[in-house]
Amino acid sequence: MxxxxxxxxxxxxxxxxxxxxxxxxxxxxxxxxxxxxxxxxxxxxxxxxxxxxxxxxxPVETMPSRGLKGMIAIIVPDIANQFMSDMIRAVQHEAASHGVALVVSESRESASWERTSFDRIVPYVDGVILASSRMPDAMIRKCAQTRPVVVANREVRGVDNVTCDLTQGIAQLVDHIVKQGYSRVTYLDGPASSWSAGVRWNAMSRGLASRGVTARRIWPGSPTFEGGFAQAQKYLEDPTGMVVTHNDLMALGFIAAMRRLGYDCPKDFGVAGFDNDAVGQIYSPTLTSVRMSPALLGQRAARLLLAKLQHVTSTENLAHVATSLVVRESSCRVASMD
CATH class of the missing domain: 1.10.260.40 (lambda repressor-like DNA-binding domains)
Incomplete structure (x- = not known):
């Protein structure tokens, strides 16, 4: 079922x-x-x-609490991913400012691991933030019946969510790709279990199609440096000139693999990613990326959860975090930046 x-x-x-x-x-x-x-x-x-x-x-009805324990949890798919570590740090800072401790758990990109982690943590915490959850919607709603839950970087009906609004960031990326003269794009996508992967692909493909740009998708892929590295040979079966990746780690891995095969970025191909990670800002070439603001996602998710625990209705608009494109060397065919 x-x-x-x-x-x-x-x-x-x-x-x-x-x-x-x-x-x-x-x-x-x-x-x-x-x-x-x-x-x-x-x-x-x-x-x-x-x-x-x-x-x-x-909203999903949660079982009444018998008193607060002063501790919340966050479950992430990959602690090593800078996007997740930035979110964790923001949640911890917000929780600490309210005198609340934080438990961190990693699901290793597995829905079953995530549910197991949730079940083991729940007896000891007041509420849980599920970051980029890999669980099905129904399972998340079941979890929300046992403890207050906020979902970050994912939309689930009946549960409080904080997501990135991709409208501006992707519109700017599509416009940049067109201005650089690319007519075909390869999209190196993320895990099959990722809700955000599907949302990004849908938004990218629609945006590119509206501007007459053909999009080719290589999917699924691991959202890691190694995952991007592994896709170079598949890309070379039908090279498009421009490549967009699910996140910056994949972009850096892809550039490294192509360099080993004798191809130079941005001379022979252009690349853009998502997240605006710190490493991409000092890499060679510096990486064009859609800024996703994981720290703001984490802060807002924590504020929502803490407000729920205190039975306070927040007056802030915490549901969406804006995105924007940061243009750097990796996607530019010309010397000047947009």
């Missing part, structure tokens, strides 16, 4: 949404958890029907 198909009496189920949208329940599940696996038109129809029916429009 891919989602909660037997909610309490009177509540809209995934089967109700599927029937009204004229698709299968599994298609509805994919539209929410893996948006790149259904067409844009189908996803739009499913989301519209879900809104009309009120599918998981109410």
């Amino acid at each position: 891919t989602d909660n198909q037997h909610d309490d009496e009177g509540k809209v189920t995934i089967r109700d949404v599927a029937k009204a949208a004229g698709v299968s329940p599994s298609t509805v599940s994919r539209a929410f958890a893996r948006p790149d696996r259904v067409s844009a038109a189908t996803a739009k129809r499913i989301f519209s029907v879900a809104d009309q029916l009120g599918y998981h429009s109410d």
